[in-house]
Each structure stands twice: as structure tokens, then as C-alpha cells.
Amino acid sequence: MTVMIGVDIGTTSTKVVAFDLHGHAQASANNSYPLCQSEPDMAEESPEEIFTAVITGLKQVVAQVAGHSIAGISFSAAMHSVIVMDADDQPLTQVLTWADNRGAAFAQQLRADGRGAALFARTGVPVHPMSPLVKLMWLQQAQPAVMAQAAHVIGIKDYVLFRMFGRYVQDYSLANATGLMNIFTMDWDPTALALAGVTAAQLPQLVDTDHQLKQMRPEIAQLIGIAADTPVVIGASDGVLSNLGVAAITPGTVAVTIGTSGAVRTVVDHPVCDPNGRLFTYYLAPGRWVIGGPVNNGGVVWRWARDAFFADRDYDQLTALAAKVPAGADGLLFLPYLGGERAPLWDADARGSFIGLTRQHDRATMLKAVLEGITFNLFAVMQLVAALAGQPKAIQATGGFARSGLWRQLLADVFAAPVTIPDSFESSALGAAVLGMQALGLCPSLDAVVDMVGQTHTQQPSDDAAVYAELMPVWTDCADRLAGAYAAIAGFQRRHPNANAAVAAQD
Incomplete structure (x- = not known):
């Protein structure tokens, strides 16, 4: 072999x-x-x-x-x-x-x-x-x-x-x-x-x-x-290799990735730049340019939620808890900007928020709101990509989150579109290998990846898509309204760098 x-x-x-x-x-x-x-x-x-x-x-x-x-x-x-x-x-x-x-x-x-x-x-x-x-x-x-x-x-x-x-x-x-x-x-x-x-x-x-x-x-x-x-x-x-590794290399196919961070990307045949500077334009190979937006706050936020709320439980247990919470997390919204944010804000001072919190909400509800907030943020990037490159014909999902049935369903519901998940989760490594094969003459072109991504399955939207269609404009409005406060909050945190450490020590 x-x-x-x-x-x-x-x-x-x-x-x-x-x-x-x-x-x-x-x-x-x-x-x-x-x-x-x-x-x-x-x-x-x-x-x-x-x-x-x-x-x-x-x-x-x-x-x-x-x-x-x-x-x-x-x-x-x-x-x-x-x-x-x-x-x-x-x-x-x-x-x-x-x-x-x-x-x-x-x-x-x-x-x-x-x-x-x-x-x-x-x-x-x-x-x-x-x-x-x-x-x-x-x-x-x-x-x-x-x-x-x-x-x-x-x-x-x-x-x-x-x-x-x-x-x-x-x-x-x-x-x-x-x-x-x-x-x-x-x-x-x-x-x-x-x-x-x-x-x-x-x-x-x-x-x-x-x-x-x-x-x-x-x-x-x-x-x-x-x-x-x-x-x-x-x-x-x-x-760009993640797009290649999920066969999202033709116009109209969008790759959504969540690992530590995340991204929404699609391929065009020539460099085109978002007039408002909110999306990147990155080279893959001659005639293949990837446009999209990266987010800082993907799996790293889910890890924070585990450590903050359920440090004694593993990720499968957390997912099971979140799955029991109804779509919309009982009206609790989460802005996932724990590490500043790239797309869609491009604001390093952005900070995270729970909005709509009441005494009726518990830690499981907060977990579900965290997952929904991460996905809402990706959809906000998707809307920018669609405005520049057209509405997607197909969505390919990859990254560590793609292993979670709950997140796959959540992605299909928030995006209100079928989502295909390739068998291979290591899309960037496969993309690198395919590029190597093409460079060494072992496959005729990068398009050969279409036959290499393995068996896939497709997640269809459920009735919960209607809930998220109702909530998404509210989430977006909250994000817009809070944007003006981020610089002041971040400035305070920089002037008092030991404040968080002191709280952690008391806990």
C-alpha cells in the first residue's frame, strides 16, 4: 500500500x-x-x-x-x-x-x-x-x-x-x-x-x-x-485545507468548522474582498480562493462552560444534560465572546454575556445557551459569506463538534438547512494529504477529494428551526447593543489584571 x-x-x-x-x-x-x-x-x-x-x-x-x-x-x-x-x-x-x-x-x-x-x-x-x-x-x-x-x-x-x-x-x-x-x-x-x-x-x-x-x-x-x-x-x-478536506472546494459549498475556534468558509475562483472588511480572502491553489470568517470562540468556550459549571463531569455527560433543555434555552441568550472576537465583530475587546437570566434558569440551561450562542455566532458569519458569495447550495460540517449529535442537529436547525458531515473529522490533515497527492502526480486534481471524504450522513432541520428563526434576530440585536460597552469593560480588566485571579482563588 x-x-x-x-x-x-x-x-x-x-x-x-x-x-x-x-x-x-x-x-x-x-x-x-x-x-x-x-x-x-x-x-x-x-x-x-x-x-x-x-x-x-x-x-x-x-x-x-x-x-x-x-x-x-x-x-x-x-x-x-x-x-x-x-x-x-x-x-x-x-x-x-x-x-x-x-x-x-x-x-x-x-x-x-x-x-x-x-x-x-x-x-x-x-x-x-x-x-x-x-x-x-x-x-x-x-x-x-x-x-x-x-x-x-x-x-x-x-x-x-x-x-x-x-x-x-x-x-x-x-x-x-x-x-x-x-x-x-x-x-x-x-x-x-x-x-x-x-x-x-x-x-x-x-x-x-x-x-x-x-x-x-x-x-x-x-x-x-x-x-x-x-x-x-x-x-x-x-x-483552506479544511475546506479541501471536506470537499467544499466548488462555488456554492460552504464548510462550517468548530474545533478550538471555528470558521465559515466557501471557495471562489478569484480573489474577492468584502467591502466592509469583515471576511478574509485566502489563497489555496491557482483558481481557488477561500473567503470566510473565523471565530475565536468555538470548543474553547464549551471547555470553559464545563470547567465553570460541571468540572466533575465529562463532555458526554454535559451534552446529555444540554439535550434535555428545550430549544431556545428558556429564553436565555449567550454571547460567546470570551476571547475577544474575529468575525463577525473583529473586536479584540469583545466580552461574553448571558442575557435574560432569571431564577428559573439552572446550570443545564446555561450549558444549552452556550451551545446555541456559539452556533448563532457562526450563523451570523454565514450571513456575511452569503451576501458576498451567494446563498449556499450545500453545507459541510467538520471539527471536533461534528462528533456530537446534539451539535449537528443544532447546526441544521439554526442554519435552517441540511448539514452533511463527512466521515473524516481530520479535514485539514486530509486536505494536506490530497494537496500532496496532487503535487506529486498521484491524483489528477484537487477535485479528486470528492471521492475521498468517505461515507457521509446528512442532518435535516427539525421543528426547532422555527424557534431559532425567532430568537436569532433578538440575539443579533443584543450583540449590536452591547458592542459599545466592550472597550470600557476590557479596559477595566486590563487595569485590574488580578481581579479575576483573586475571585478564582477564593473559589
Whole structure:
């Protein structure tokens, strides 16, 4: 058997999956790493721990497919990460992840003075502290000594590949997501570079998503257990590859993903930007561009709800409790903005809220409201995507939440449309593998993924769709009304950073 290995470097773990040439998973490994959030708005990780997770996962999967032929390895990675490297190729910083919001003031400034709109029109990246452009503006002010030593500015996949091959390269897809690349020239944007305080020479070499890297460092290949000349395809970002991995790569098909965070995305054949700057435009491959909106608050909010309300119970028990609560959670609404928000708000200061709380509501009702609030927020993004690309003909759902029957039904009811769930939940890893297959001539085109996604089932809307159609405008109105208070609340929290810790200690 011939297998292609897809590596998905995610926010909280790296997943490595070996697929046969029909897209069937033959082996897998998942290695996690911690996210450091020791101060407000901070979200950092160790590049060495992530590199170790990648190599460990590859070694584990290679051992599982011993005796089979490994055609190659292809990569997916989370977007918007930043690592500053010195002249000796050593990290000067940790990995600043997409969730790091410390550059919020710079994003606000760019939006306020009009420069943000012009940048968005050239880069396709909404102005937000998630983007490396804004992170670098913050680093220039907050850590000038570090930036003075910066020989290279890279992302996490660039770091992993440098350790494997000794070259700094970045694919168009991840470069597009930095906010530093012009999507019409497919090169670094001079104005964005000037704002970030970096030069093109400090950034990786730009290559297409099907670019092959040659001759792995022998010691790394030996550690993994493969030949040094095993083909490695650079791949793309996890967002666009997730669309590929659920076969949502034709106009009219929308992918809805919820993992730690979430997104709503669809594919168009040329770059098109939302005139209001609320959606991203990201490159996948020639003639395939993904537009959509990412949300900060997906599974991470569900995890918070478990820890806050039912720390002694597992997720299956929580889901069973929430399933007993009627649709609409007895009029209790939840705005899920616990970590600021990207789409649809693009406001790092956004904060979460329960609205409509009464003495009759209990913890189970709050759980159901949390699930509904996460889904309402995704639907709000869906409405923006539909306004730009047209009403969807099909919805594909993926991510960890897709394992939950309750959430699948909730998604179908809130979206008031049938939702198809592919067999494979590791859509970004499969997308990476398919891109690798196409790059190596093992499949004729990316469209071959349609026959690889495995058996699927479709969730039809229930009568509860009418309840959510009634509540959604109320939820949207509440979100709009509270938007003006977020800056003041976030400002108070930053001025009193120990307040939450003190409360937690008392509990």
C-alpha cells in the first residue's frame, strides 16, 4: 500500500495521519502542547514543544505503517503565528499564536485612521491583532531590543520546516494570512512591511502550496524513520485545507468548522474582498480562493462552560444534560465572546454575556445557551459569506463538534438547512494529504477529494428551526447593543489584571 502523510500543526496539538491514495486513514497520532496565557491578551506557545510534537507524531505514524510505501508528507498549519529568530537561527520569542491580542491598540489605530481599509483591500486580511502585521507593530514597541536582533520573522510551519531542511520558506496560503502579502501581486506588500518594521529579506522565500522540499536533514529523517529524500510538500493553512478536506472546494459549498475556534468558509475562483472588511480572502491553489470568517470562540468556550459549571463531569455527560433543555434555552441568550472576537465583530475587546437570566434558569440551561450562542455566532458569519458569495447550495460540517449529535442537529436547525458531515473529522490533515497527492502526480486534481471524504450522513432541520428563526434576530440585536460597552469593560480588566485571579482563588 502507498500512503501520503498529512501533518496538521494546530493550536493545541499536532495531528499526523497517514492516508491511502483513496483518502482512507491508515494510521494516526495526536500530540498536544500547552498554551501560555499568563497575562491579559497573551497567547504563546513553545516552538520547540511544537517541533517535538511534529517529529514525535511523524515517528509514531511511520512506525504504524511499516511495510507500506510512503509517497510523501504534506503540511497544514494554523494561521497568524509569529516567531522572531536571531542571526544564529535561534528563537528570540515564543510562538505568538492567532489568539494573542496584545496588539489590539494598533489594530484599532489602523482602522480608525483609514489605513486598515487600504491594507485589507490589498491583502484580504481583516485588520485585527490576530494578524502578524499587527503583532509585529506591537513587538516593535513592546520589545524593541528583540526586534533589533531580528534576522528572520517566520511562522510555526516555517520553523518546523527550517529545522527539517535548513531553509526559510513560506507558502502563499500562510503568507496571505499574515496581512503582509499583496494577493494581487502574490508578493510581500511594501506598505505593510513598512508598518510592520520588517524587510522582505527578513521574511521567508514565498512559494506555491504545491512546492516540494528536497533532502531532509539526515539526523531528522533518521529520527522519524524515513529516507532523507522522502518528498515533502509545503502545503497550506489549516483553514483552506479544511475546506479541501471536506470537499467544499466548488462555488456554492460552504464548510462550517468548530474545533478550538471555528470558521465559515466557501471557495471562489478569484480573489474577492468584502467591502466592509469583515471576511478574509485566502489563497489555496491557482483558481481557488477561500473567503470566510473565523471565530475565536468555538470548543474553547464549551471547555470553559464545563470547567465553570460541571468540572466533575465529562463532555458526554454535559451534552446529555444540554439535550434535555428545550430549544431556545428558556429564553436565555449567550454571547460567546470570551476571547475577544474575529468575525463577525473583529473586536479584540469583545466580552461574553448571558442575557435574560432569571431564577428559573439552572446550570443545564446555561450549558444549552452556550451551545446555541456559539452556533448563532457562526450563523451570523454565514450571513456575511452569503451576501458576498451567494446563498449556499450545500453545507459541510467538520471539527471536533461534528462528533456530537446534539451539535449537528443544532447546526441544521439554526442554519435552517441540511448539514452533511463527512466521515473524516481530520479535514485539514486530509486536505494536506490530497494537496500532496496532487503535487506529486498521484491524483489528477484537487477535485479528486470528492471521492475521498468517505461515507457521509446528512442532518435535516427539525421543528426547532422555527424557534431559532425567532430568537436569532433578538440575539443579533443584543450583540449590536452591547458592542459599545466592550472597550470600557476590557479596559477595566486590563487595569485590574488580578481581579479575576483573586475571585478564582477564593473559589
